[in-house]
Amino acid sequence: MLFSIKATRLAALAAWLGLAFSRSTFNPEVEGKDPSHVITRNVCIIGGGASGTYAAVRLRQLGHSVILIERDDHLGGHTRTYYDPAGRPIDYGVWVYSNNTELFDFFGHFNIPLTGLDFTRITQGTQRFDLRTGQRVPPPSGDLVDAMTRYAQILLQHPYLSDGWDLPDPVPEDLLLPFHAFIEKYNLGPAVEILTLYVQGLGDILHYPAVYILKYFSLEVALGIQGGFSTSASRANQELYSAARQELDGDVLLSSTVLGMDRSYSDMQRILVQTPSGKKLIEAEKIIVTIPPLLRSLQNFDLDSREESIFGQFDNSYYYPAVVDIPGIPNGVQIVNRGADTPYNVPVLPGTYVFTPSGIQDLFLAFFGAGDVNMTENQVRETICDNALQLRKAGFDIGEPKILAYANHSPFQLFVSAEAIEDGFYRDLYSLQGHRNTYYTGAAWHAHSSTALWKFTERLLQERVMNDLNCEESGTCPGDPEDPEDP
Incomplete structure (x- = not known):
């Protein structure tokens, strides 16, 4: 039975057979030699779906600089709108929204009206x-x-x-x-x-x-x-992400992928990115990851053994x-x-x-x-x-x-066994927030609901990311304890 097999055992077997995921390495000094290829921001966000786009827009509103990396040629993740030959829209990804403050504020920011749907x-x-x-x-x-x-x-x-x-x-x-x-x-x-x-x-x-x-x-x-739920009055939810793309402008790298990372415990984290115009080296104080945290999705991340042991337990649908x-x-x-x-x-x-x-x-x-x-x-x-x-x-x-x-929404639901949940898997997962200057949001960290994820992301920004950025800028952060690689 699917749920009786722990992914950690599979990961251990793969490692024994020599199939373990290799850690990404690159020389940031060499890659960053050309200043025109270096992008410096307060926060680098990886993944331009609902969570990543929201985080980018909000951090800019809150006075911090961002760069958003998205592998597709558009923002929005699971949000997809099809237009028939007469120009009539059909949402076939994110269809409706549960009502909360973040929904009304986010759509209101772009002056996109909402309507009810029964x-x-x-x-x-x-x-x-x-x-x-x-x-x-x-x-x-x-x-x-x-x-x-x-x-x-x-x-x-x-x-x-x-x-x-x-x-x-x-x-x-x-x-x-x-x-x-x-x-x-x-x-x-x-x-x-x-x-x-x-x-x-x-x-x-x-x-x-x-x-x-x-x-x-x-x-x-x-x-x-x-x-009743809410949806865009135009019945074209992709409009939200088109507006966000226009506002973020040069702070978005579309059709781009991470080639390597150097997340040291120093002031700046370094992310090497392949873009349509060539490689770019991003230097950022903090990183927010919104893509599904599966080992196969994070092969070019410099994961430590603690991160690998936790993320390696996930399976997906x-x-x-x-x-x-x-x-x-x-x-x-x-x-x-x-x-x-x-x-x-x-x-x-x-x-x-x-x-x-x-x-x-x-x-x-x-x-x-x-x-x-x-x-x-x-x-x-x-x-x-x-x-x-x-x-x-x-x-x-x-x-x-x-x-x-x-559209392909896979990997979709990330899950672990009941035994892993009982053993504190999600406590361990949440302990990674802030580990190595990296924070996480997205469906694996909460639920498959855009509005629920906007609420979760808002809380993460306010309670963790903003506090850490502000204290570092003011020099009032408490001394960082040693953050070992192993749990």
């Missing part, structure tokens, strides 16, 4: 099928309202989950239960369908430690379902959204994938969770989960189209599906 109009047209066979599946039995009320009451018992991974010690037993046992304990069967629809991209939901579902389907999400033209599904009908022969009718993965109407005739949002299988783009596309064609067996006059837009 999912009721979509879910009223839901039809359920096993998309492996086209077999119709009945709706869940039992009292959904009663089950969701119990679920919300459980969330209220663990309010710290809304702020991050600062778990109590010892970790409450309920949080460590496999989710199928959690469902049985609290009689949540009638709610599993709605939980699955909102907790997408996690793989076999029934076998994850329950805390991951509680983190993903949070109290904020429950309130959004009850009272794979998740892909798309916009699909599917002629033959009636207007307003949402197709939900349910397993005809699975516990609680959870969908079998790899497979499409749902085909959701976009509001434009024949165009649907498809959200595809691959679990722990790393699929190629062609495999994902073919499976999405095959899932749609199964609806012919259900009596729909389905035309040939055509994928109009596609």
Whole structure:
């Protein structure tokens, strides 16, 4: 079983076989010989998704200089907007936002209006099928309202989950239960369908430690379902990141990757970056990392053994959204994938969770989960189209599906075993904040929610990064204790 294997054992085996990740080395004195290739800033931010873009904008507002490194040719991470031939936008990545202060402040900073979005109009047209066979599946039995009320009451018992991974010690037993046992304990069967629809991209939901579902389907999400979510009034959420890109201007390096690092304990940290115009050496007082902290993603970072031992425990899932033209599904009908022969009718993965109407005739949002299988783009596309064609067996006059837009959100959910959580994994993970002048934010450090991550990032900036920058500038920092490489 996936969750019974600790990634640390795999990392140890890889090291024994000589397959361990090599540490990045470079000579900053040689690379920085040409002053025109050196960029000096207060903070270097690695990753231009929701967290990194927010951090860059806010730090500039707070009076600090930044440089933002992003491997793609645009900012926004999972935020994607497709425009049909008539110029109408369809968001198929980050679709809606839970409401909080950071949401209104961030959109307000760029004068981008928001509007409410109620999912009721979509879910009223839901039809359920096993998309492996086209077999119709009945709706869940039992009292959904009663089950969701119990679920919300459980969330209220663990309010710290809304702020991050600062778990109590010892970790409450309920949080460590496999989710199928959690469902049985609290009689949540009638709610599993709605939980699955909102907790997408996690793989076999029934076998994850329950805390991951509680983190993903949070109290904020429950309130959004009850009272509505927000989205950009234009229905084009990518506009936020286009505005941020324009404001940040020369402080963004797009299509750029880290080649090496020198994070000494001196005043300036050095990051060698490959950009479209050549190599650049960045010198910064602090570094903020927002990309998923997997060893394979950090091969060019100068990780010490403490960082490697913690990050090496993560595993991840794979998740892909798309916009699909599917002629033959009636207007307003949402197709939900349910397993005809699975516990609680959870969908079998790899497979499409749902085909959701976009509001434009024949165009649907498809959200595809691959679990722990790393699929190629062609495999994902073919499976999405095959899932749609199964609806012919259900009596729909389905035309040939055509994928109009596609994105790869992998690696998606980063997770560890229940045993690792119980042993204090997230305490150890959070102990890396500030270690070697490096700070972290992003979904692995909190949740898959832009607004939750903006709130988390704001707190990180105010309580850690800003304090450390300001005390260093004023010379009032307490003496730094020795920061050993090993834990």
